[in-house]
Amino acid sequence: MARILVAEDDTFLSDQIRQWLEFEKFIVDAVYTGPEAVEHLQFEEYDVVVLDGNLPGMDGLDVCKTFRANGGLTPILMLSGRDQAKDKKAGFDAGANDYLLKPFHLKELSTRLKKLMVPAT
Known part of the structure; x- marks a missing residue:
């Protein structure tokens, strides 16, 4: 079974995501702040990460940058209400x-x- 970290500060949305992914047979850990996400990524292994772009304590962009700077290779899906091209570019960057x-x-x-969990060919 694949293991997913969900980092989303909206507890209602986080619970919906967690319940749906568990229904889909994933193992899910949920955190609600940037520092919690960094800690989990440091000490736990995940197959994929769902990362809100706007987390308290440390935003999702900084969590992502920190994880990548420390050698993290786990695929990350960024969630955001920001729909401008510059915001999407910032997420990918x-x-x-x-x-x-x-x-x-x-x-x-x-x-x-x-799709993110399928190895590239």
């Missing part, structure tokens, strides 16, 4: 592998996560 705008459908989220 920080090291995100995918960028999903809020609001989104949970089926689309799980489809994208499954």
